[in-house]
Amino acid sequence: MDRYKCPCAYVYHEDKGCPEFRNPPGTAFRDLPEKWMCPRCGYEKEYFRKMEAEESTVKTGAKTGQGEEMAEHDVAVFRPYPFVVGQKIHIEEGKRRGDWEVIGVSDDTVRLKCPISFQEFEWKRFCYLVEEQTGRQWPQKD
Numbered sequence: 001m002d003r004y005k006c007p008c009a010y011v012y013h014e015d016k017g018c019p020e021f022r023n024p025p026g027t028a029f030r031d032l033p034e035k036w037m038c039p040r041c042g043y044e045k046e047y048f049r050k051m052e053a054e055e056s057t058v059k060t061g062a063k064t065g066q067g068e069e070m071a072e073h074d075v076a077v078f079r080p081y082p083f084v085v086g087q088k089i090h091i092e093e094g095k096r097r098g099d100w101e102v103i104g105v106s107d108d109t110v111r112l113k114c115p116i117s118f119q120e121f122e123w124k125r126f127c128y129l130v131e132e133q134t135g136r137q138w139p140q141k142d
């Protein structure tokens with residue numbers, strides 16, 4: 001069973017499936033629906049990359065055995081992008097490539113409208129990379 005990693009660091013485990021979207025354990029990544037997206041950030045399947053068998057989800061890969069103990073790691077910090085209505089945006093890659101205007105924002109979705117075709121769609125709000133911190137205590141409780 002393989003694992004696939006989203007740019008936001010979410011990892012899809014084929015042996016666990018995706019309970020958020022009711023994809024049962026054992027669902028191969030390639031068998032996920034085309035429209036499937038990262039349950040954490042909303043990125044589409046094409047952004048995921050297959051992980052090597054020995055690759056840890058943590059860059060330094062320091063094994064504590066427990067996985068629960070806090071230690072210092074290199075950590076990529078993400079934050080939901082602060083969309084505002086009326087904002088003009090450009091998406092560089094993927095199926096939604098192009099220019100869009102933000103016409104609605106909720107806690108977990110953003111509504112976009114194409115200024116040319118006036119086509120609209122709702123997107124899960126995604127996160128963007130804020131910074132890569134070294135020597136950050138990880139994991140930390142909220």
Ligand SMILES: [Zn+2]
Nearest residue numbers: 006008038041
């Ligand atoms: Zn993601």
